Amino acid sequence: MAYKRIPLKPFPNGWYTVAFSHELKNGEILTRRFAGKDIVLFRTVSGALAIIEPYCPHLGGHFGTGGVVEGETIKCPFHYFCFDAKGACTSTGYGTAPSKKLQVPVWHSAEKNGFIMLWFDEKNNPPAWEIPDEDWTGWSEPxxxxxxxxxxxxxxxxxxxxxxxxxxxxxxxxxxxxxxxxxxxxxxxxxxxxxxxxxxxxxxxxxxxxxxxxxxxxxxxxxxxxxxxxxxxxxxxxxxxxxxxxxxxxxxxxxxxxxxxxxxxxxxxxxxxxxxxxxxxxxxxxxxxxxxxxxxxxxxxxxxxxxxxxxxxxxxxxxxxRLWTQQFYYADSVQPDYVPHSSPDYVPHLARI
Ligand code: FES
Ligand SMILES: [Fe+2]
Structure with missing residues (x-):
């Protein structure tokens, strides 16, 4: 008999910790994997956190490969267009005015308890609930x-x-x-x-x-x-x-x-x-x-x-x-079913690109 090892939709809705806070200092960029694709995390010079799609909406440069933080923006390595923590393009590399259409998708994120968290919702709905911030007074470092x-x-x-x-x-x-x-x-x-x-x-x-x-x-x-x-x-x-x-x-x-x-x-x-x-x-x-x-x-x-x-x-x-877990999936989810990663049937999840 052939088994599907885990016949569940692979990416339940909810909050996920994609990095520890100390891994991303002010002015730094990190590329991580989430749901079958890259995500790019950056922290502006003043400390604002953003998690964005990896590809520049101009001509598709990858922010995580050669991008740098400049002030309150991330600068794409390809033509130096800059985007703020809300994903808006603030300048081009040519000194010309950027189109308002230049907007990089931004993930909902939060930073709590020393963790950088991303909100995933298959239909892109905003966070429906929050992770509590604990009081760590009197507690050790982790x-x-x-x-x-x-x-x-x-x-x-x-x-x-x-x-x-x-x-x-x-x-x-x-x-x-x-x-x-x-x-x-x-x-x-x-x-x-x-x-x-x-x-x-x-x-x-x-x-x-x-x-x-x-x-x-x-x-x-x-x-x-x-x-x-x-x-x-x-x-x-x-x-x-x-x-x-x-x-x-x-x-x-x-x-x-x-x-x-x-x-x-x-x-x-x-x-x-x-x-x-x-x-x-x-x-x-x-x-x-x-x-x-x-x-x-x-x-x-x-x-x-x-x-x-x-x-x-x-x-x-x-x-x-298992009944309780149902709330983290849409009944009409279009996610591909789980297929073992090493299987020749493996299909990368491309829904958000
Ligand atoms: S592709 Fe990013 S600036 Fe051109
Ligand atoms: Fe256990």
């Missing part, structure tokens, strides 16, 4: 990571409600659902508790952790984790971006609530400079998080999407989750 593999954002996000795999894939014990899936429009959350053996500065210890997975669409999940017995609090962000049909980049960020007293972990840590002690704990936690995410990769890369799934008692609210 430990960031980036992974690239074959999957789909709906598949990776399903992980948070797939309670059944927690003990089997990740080896957690005592898994308990504190609150099953709750939804509010494009937002949903679930809370659970579990025991996990963690490495605390060279000392293995089994600790009970509580998690709240806050999921905003299929591209942005903020997992709040707490280990009350040790006084630890972490925030892990998981952001999957469909770069090509069937391919994604997952960006992650780990932060901890900075601690002043380490007695609950080990009194020995109180003799270390606080900055170092906090750093060691966060490093351990980020490594543990990366370890667990990589356990999922092995499954995600090869699994197929069974629809409808045949569920058993012990499974999480997978069916409810």
């Amino acid at each position: 430990v960031l990571a980036e992974y690239e593999f074959d999957s789909h954002p709906q598949e990776t996000t399903e992980n948070s409600v797939d309670f059944g795999h927690f003990s089997i894939v990740h080896g957690y014990t005592g898994v308990e659902t504190l609150e099953s899936m709750n939804t509010d429009g494009p937002y949903m959350y679930a809370r659970y508790a579990m025991d996990r053996t963690a490495d605390f500065v060279g000392k293995k210890r089994k600790v009970r952790s509580q998690f709240k997975a806050n999921i905003h669409g299929l591209g942005y999940s903020l997992v709040e984790a707490e280990v009350p017995e040790l006084g630890l609090e972490f925030r892990f962000t998981v952001m999957a971006i469909p770069t090509e049909i069937g391919k994604l980049i997952m960006r992650t960020s780990s932060r901890m609530k900075l601690m002043k007293d380490f007695s609950k972990i080990t009194p020995l840590m109180n003799v270390l400079p606080k900055k170092l002690a906090n750093h060691l704990i966060l490093k351990n936690a980020a490594e543990g998080f990366a370890h667990d995410v990589k356990q999922d990769f092995v499954i995600w890369k090869k699994k197929i999407y069974i629809d409808p799934p045949i569920l058993a008692k012990g499974d999480g609210p997978v069916a409810k989750y």
Whole structure:
């Protein structure tokens, strides 16, 4: 039997993190992949952010290949026409007046929590909802990571409600659902508790952790984790971006609530400079998080999407989750179906060019 590995539309509507904020400084340009094509990010000299289509509407030069930021504009390398952060042409390379028709399409973008995000809507509608800006007062700087593999954002996000795999894939014990899936429009959350053996500065210890997975669409999940017995609090962000049909980049960020007293972990840590002690704990936690995410990769890369799934008692609210995901696709979507990237049937998505 031939399987279509993931028979879902490849690019769900929603917010996607296309870069970490620190990757794009004032006056810089970045080219990234999103939905099967290039996007160009630039930050003007004063700091305004824009994400634009890569091709210059004059004669088609690629802004990301030889373009430069000049003041509040990006300058095309081909004939030096300049475009502002709203996409309007402000000057030509000849000192003549530009046509008003010279307008480069601009993506809706936002910058929150240290991430540069793009709003994707297949019909080009403006953002229907926003990602919350968190208060990071008292929190550490993030430990960031980036992974690239074959999957789909709906598949990776399903992980948070797939309670059944927690003990089997990740080896957690005592898994308990504190609150099953709750939804509010494009937002949903679930809370659970579990025991996990963690490495605390060279000392293995089994600790009970509580998690709240806050999921905003299929591209942005903020997992709040707490280990009350040790006084630890972490925030892990998981952001999957469909770069090509069937391919994604997952960006992650780990932060901890900075601690002043380490007695609950080990009194020995109180003799270390606080900055170092906090750093060691966060490093351990980020490594543990990366370890667990990589356990999922092995499954995600090869699994197929069974629809409808045949569920058993012990499974999480997978069916409810899949109904909730429907809101991120248009019923009359014209996106090509998922085809494995390496397949000869692969067709690049050209809808927005
Ligand atoms: S193609 Fe961009 S300035 Fe001519
Ligand atoms: Fe998992």
